[in-house]
Amino acid sequence: xxxxxxxxxxxxxxxxxxxxxxxxxxxxxxxxxxxxxxxxxxxxxxxxxxxxxxxxxxxxxxxxxxxxxxxxxxxxxxxxxxxxxxxxxxxxxxxxxxxxxxxxxxxxxxxxxxxxxxxxxxxxxxxxxxxxxxxxxxxxxxxxxxxxxxxxxxxxxxxxxxxxxxxxxxxxxxxxxxxxxxxxxxxxxxxxxxxxxxxxxxxxxxxxxxxxxxxxxxxx
Numbered sequence: 001x002x003x004x005x006x007x008x009x010x011x012x013x014x015x016x017x018x019x020x021x022x023x024x025x026x027x028x029x030x031x032x033x034x035x036x037x038x039x040x041x042x043x044x045x046x047x048x049x050x051x052x053x054x055x056x057x058x059x060x061x062x063x064x065x066x067x068x069x070x071x072x073x074x075x076x077x078x079x080x081x082x083x084x085x086x087x088x089x090x091x092x093x094x095x096x097x098x099x100x101x102x103x104x105x106x107x108x109x110x111x112x113x114x115x116x117x118x119x120x121x122x123x124x125x126x127x128x129x130x131x132x133x134x135x136x137x138x139x140x141x142x143x144x145x146x147x148x149x150x151x152x153x154x155x156x157x158x159x160x161x162x163x164x165x166x167x168x169x170x171x172x173x174x175x176x177x178x179x180x181x182x183x184x185x186x187x188x189x190x191x192x193x194x195x196x197x198x199x200x201x202x203x204x205x206x207x208x209x210x211x212x213x214x215x216x217x218x219x220x
Contacts, residue, residue, distance in 0.1 A: 036107075036111045039111050039112070040111065040116075065101045065104055065105060066101060066102070066105055066139075068097065068098075068101050069097060069098040069099075069100070069101025069102050069105070069142075069146075070098070070188060071094050071097065071098065072094045072095045072097065072098025072099070072146060072149070072184070073098070073142075073145075073181070073184035073185050073187075073188055074185065074188075075087055075090065075091055075094040075095075076091065076094070076095070076149065076177070076180070076181035076184060076185070077181050077182070077184075077185040079091050079181070080177050080178040080181040080182075081178055081181055081182060081185070092153050092156075095146065095149050095150055095153060096150070096153065098146050099143075099146045099147070099149075099150050102139060102142050102143045102146055103143060105139045105143075106139060106140065106143055109122075109132075109135070109136055109139065112132070113132075122136045122137075123136075123137070123140075134190070138187060138190050141187050142184065142187060142188075145180055145183055145184045145187065146184070148173075148180055149177070149180050149181075149184075151170075151173060152170050152173050152174060152177070155167075155169065155170040155173075156170070
């Protein structure tokens with residue numbers, strides 16, 4: 001193996017130890033693929049989502065994985081906007097975790113709509129009375145912001161840094177990183193508003209149900 005591909009200060013783990021670490025993640029991935037197959041094969045009722053009860057797999061992801069991934073935006077806000085330089089050591093890890101989490105969110109949304117090949121219908125024919133529409137729009141915007149924030153991490157590879165044009169591009173991206181950090185933090189306010197408004201669109205919860213919650217501006 002080319003040792004230049006390994007970061008400085010790191011030692012290559014033995015194959016057995018690496019496979020032992022990789023095993024649980026592969027098992028989790030296989031379990032996710034199996035669950036996606038069940039949803040697509042037997043219907044969305046497996047996630048308990050219907051017209052009266054809007055909690056499907058997507059809201060589970062909203063409250064768990066998205067909460068973890070949102071740390072990327074807040075860390076970027078503290079580092080690039082509030083100039084907390086001590087967070088520079090963890091910003092790359094935060095962005096990587098956030099990118100993985102929001103990528104998973106987009107995948108689970110495609111499964112939850114029931115027909116992944118028609119997932120683009122959410123953007124071309126949006127249902128303005130659906131919280132899922134708001135979540136889809138916001139998560140897609142988040143993923144786009146994180147993709148741009150992830151580019152400098154890829155360009156830090158020592159092989160890529162030998163290409164002058166990539167080095168210049170990485171330097172210029174760092175100059176505008178505060179714009180991306182601010183955009184990500186701003187977008188977070190819209191998406192998190194859906195968590196507070198979610199109960200309001202459930203007919204089965206008359207205590208908090210209000211018809212106006214089903215129309216977009218009031219969901220924020």
